[in-house]
Amino acid sequence: MKGGKRMKKLIWIVILELFLTIFLGLFNSSSLATVVPSVSYTTHVQNIGWQDYVTEGNQAGTSGKGLRLEGIKINLQNNSYGGEIQYATHVQNIGWQNYVKNGATAGTSGKGLKLEAIQIRLTGEMAQKYDIYYRVHCQNFGWMGWAKNGEAAGSEGYCYRLEGIQIKLVEKGKPAPGSTENTFKRR
Numbered sequence: 001m002k003g004g005k006r007m008k009k010l011i012w013i014v015i016l017e018l019f020l021t022i023f024l025g026l027f028n029s030s031s032l033a034t035v036v037p038s039v040s041y042t043t044h045v046q047n048i049g050w051q052d053y054v055t056e057g058n059q060a061g062t063s064g065k066g067l068r069l070e071g072i073k074i075n076l077q078n079n080s081y082g083g084e085i086q087y088a089t090h091v092q093n094i095g096w097q098n099y100v101k102n103g104a105t106a107g108t109s110g111k112g113l114k115l116e117a118i119q120i121r122l123t124g125e126m127a128q129k130y131d132i133y134y135r136v137h138c139q140n141f142g143w144m145g146w147a148k149n150g151e152a153a154g155s156e157g158y159c160y161r162l163e164g165i166q167i168k169l170v171e172k173g174k175p176a177p178g179s180t181e182n183t184f185k186r187r
Helices: 002-031 124-129
Strands: 038-045 069-077 085-091 115-122 130-138 152-156 162-171 184-186
Touching (some): 069 162, 115 124, 115 162
Parallel strands (some): 152 184
Antiparallel strands (some): 038 069, 130 162
């Protein structure tokens, strides 16, 4: 009888160990998987208003329609690191505005003023782990090169409107999404 109880006890221990191995293996591979942060953004476009949010390098705004960007909101999604996204715009008749962050409106809405340039940067641990790249479609220049980490993109002194923008997070040390030439023109 003692041998039978021991055998049952051993079987239960083996089943329990097997269960824990499977459970912890699944838990480690799915629940603890690294969540990759991303960026989402929306623009306020002349004659259209606020557009739907787009993500990770997709175009917000327009190109080839001659419509000005008037405002922008940018958010970090799945940010498990410390830090924020901050952005400032150069606005017609105003110049460079102060930085705003985390989904606040940069630029204007309902004033008919065009965005002419933008700067975007990350802070905290996000800035240590990722670069933020962005490029704009600027009147008379078309799509410009990819600026990064607080550099100006667009133009200043030409009074040219921004018409579209693409924004992308890239892990530190990885290459830019495209050419980094011709990101900003100043008169």
